[in-house]
Amino acid sequence: MTRHDFTERDIHMALDGELPEEERAGFQSWLEGNPEMKARSLRFEADRARLRDTFAGVLHEPVPHALAGLVTGEAKTRSAAAPRWRMAAAAALLLALGAGGGYLAGVGGLGAEAQSEEELAEDAIAAHTIYAAEQRHAVEVGANDKDHLLGWLSKRLGLTLIAPDLTAEGFQLVGGRLLPAGQKTAALLLYEDAKGDRISIYVTAEGAGKAKGIYSDEAGEASAIYWLDKGWGCAVVGTLPREQLLDVGRKAYRQLLAGAGMA
Amino acid sequence: MDDRRAAILAEIPRLRRYARALLRDRDSADDLVQDCLERALARMDNWRTGDNPRRWLFTIMHHLFVDQTRKTKRRAEVVMLTLDDSEALSSPAEQADSVASREIMDALQTLSPERRAALVIVGIEGFSYAEAATMLGIPAGTLMSRVARGREELRGLLDDVARRSAIRVVER
Known part of the structure; x- marks a missing residue:
């Protein structure tokens, strides 16, 4: 049974996907028989496309830090005093990172050093975003050729690089690759857990800076735990819950330093 | 997190x-x-x-x-009156938008907030009538007529803009 008394109301319903399936064919032939209604339908559709196009770009704009930080707890609310729980969360984070030397990105006093740590974290997140999403070409050298991988990356970076053992944390080495980092080179080691969640360890030979912290990109998807110390720049990047990423990151960093004889 | x-x-x-x-x-x-x-x-x-x-x-x-x-109802009225001068009033950020985008943004702002919300939530955000009606806290029938009237009004406004630009072209 199809209805024959279609009206302009049905044009809107059809456009919005609200016309019942069994009425669509009837509606279409009604439109064909009513050029005026058909023109109107096309016009509404075109206007809607214009509307959508006009605002489509908003989805791709970087999310302002004031908004993303509000949710992650890194930015304050606009009201003068930050709620108590947020202060507590920030304090807990500082404790988790350990005392001395480091400070959180985005919290005051960002100097020239902060520039390089931000760069380190941003580069590490960018590399992770690109390569962790790759299934077949995520790494240049796989874990099955680990000695070669580490020898090669160590040589190119001018560091003694080991691949931290994160088995206890549920992560296995997938492999690694060499990346450009400004004028220098960086190494990326990619790990994966049983669920297919990936984290990456990004290492570069940095200057004399000393800093550590957590950094989230503006889209807020991946976070980096980073250290700048002893001529190393190291960032552990992933989309894991922050506590877990902190835990894995610290274990990885300790092993990296030990492996290079610096711990 | x-x-x-x-x-x-x-x-x-x-x-x-x-x-x-x-x-x-x-x-x-x-x-x-x-x-x-x-x-x-x-x-x-x-x-x-x-x-x-x-x-x-x-x-x-x-x-x-x-x-x-x-x-801020009063401010909305001001926006309506200055529709014609939108180019002169637009901020630097908006100047990056194309003329076509600006026209449709202006027209959308001219709709009443109720019609605008209904049209945007269904037409741009793609929610169903039932979802949109719940979110806006109105009966589905009301939502539907707001969407329909919003579209009609928008069409009229865009036609007016097109007519005015056509006249401007002729005057030059």
Whole structure:
């Protein structure tokens, strides 16, 4: 049974996907028989496309830090005093990172050093975003050729690089690759857990800076735990819950330093 | 960051788009999103976990938008009167928008807040009538007629703009 008394109301319903399936064919032939209604339908559709196009770009704009930080707890609310729980969360984070030397990105006093740590974290997140999403070409050298991988990356970076053992944390080495980092080179080691969640360890030979912290990109998807110390720049990047990423990151960093004889 | 916060974070781009379509001005729109997030975070218990937070967040934002438009009705009238001079008034950020985009943004701002919200939430955000009616807190029939009238009005406004630009071209 199809209805024959279609009206302009049905044009809107059809456009919005609200016309019942069994009425669509009837509606279409009604439109064909009513050029005026058909023109109107096309016009509404075109206007809607214009509307959508006009605002489509908003989805791709970087999310302002004031908004993303509000949710992650890194930015304050606009009201003068930050709620108590947020202060507590920030304090807990500082404790988790350990005392001395480091400070959180985005919290005051960002100097020239902060520039390089931000760069380190941003580069590490960018590399992770690109390569962790790759299934077949995520790494240049796989874990099955680990000695070669580490020898090669160590040589190119001018560091003694080991691949931290994160088995206890549920992560296995997938492999690694060499990346450009400004004028220098960086190494990326990619790990994966049983669920297919990936984290990456990004290492570069940095200057004399000393800093550590957590950094989230503006889209807020991946976070980096980073250290700048002893001529190393190291960032552990992933989309894991922050506590877990902190835990894995610290274990990885300790092993990296030990492996290079610096711990 | 817990899963609920991550889920809220993921909705920010959509909230920003809805706010931009409602208010046009980028800063005002982001302020609205910020208010919405603050309120949502303070009332996290109202969100049934497991549900996608989108509808919950859109509902909160819509309530804030309605409150705000009540307070600033006069400003809306000013926007309407200056429709013709939009190019001279546009801020540097808006100058990057194409003429066609600006025309449709102006026209959208001329609609009443009720029609604008209905049209945007269905036409741009793609919610069903039932979802949209729930979020806006109105019966489905009312929602539907707001969408239909909003579209009609928008069409008329865009035709007016087209006619005026045609006259301008002839005058030159």
